[in-house]
Amino acid sequence: MTMMTDPVPATSHPGWFSRSEAWLDSKGKGAWIAAMVLGFVFFWPIGLAFLFYMIWSKRMFSKSCSRHGSWNTSRMTMTKSTGNSAFDAYKEETLRRLEEEQTNFETFLERLREAKDKAEFDQFMEERAKKNGDGTEAA
Secondary structure, three states, rough: OOOOOOOOOOOHOOOOHHHHHHHHHHHHEEEEEHHHHHHHHHHHHHHHHHHHHHOOOOOOOOOHHHOHHHHHHHHHHOOOOOOHHHHHHHHHHHHHHHHHHHHHHHHHHHHHHHHHHHHHHHHHHHHHHHHHHHOOOOO
């Protein structure tokens, strides 16, 4: 008689704290602040604990809890193996392609910003030259 074991370890299920943290992260920084304020209203040590945790975990100073680090967190989750090598290879190739497209898009946006800055500067210089009256630039 062979003994069957549970393939999922007991530690794979996140605890209430991890689930609560993930839920607040999904709602954004406002949810963290609301939880902290409610903690202060109902029992001040809870609010203080929220404040210290937000400072310690750097949630207080990021632009948004869920969106600021979401790509890195999602990327770490997505690199876990599913057990199917063909799907894992497809997923990795798709993620690599998307990262490349993101890099290309960011480069494109940077070129647009530079072109806009140059156009605005050229316009400024033209207006400045017109104000001098004779069309020559002032030193």
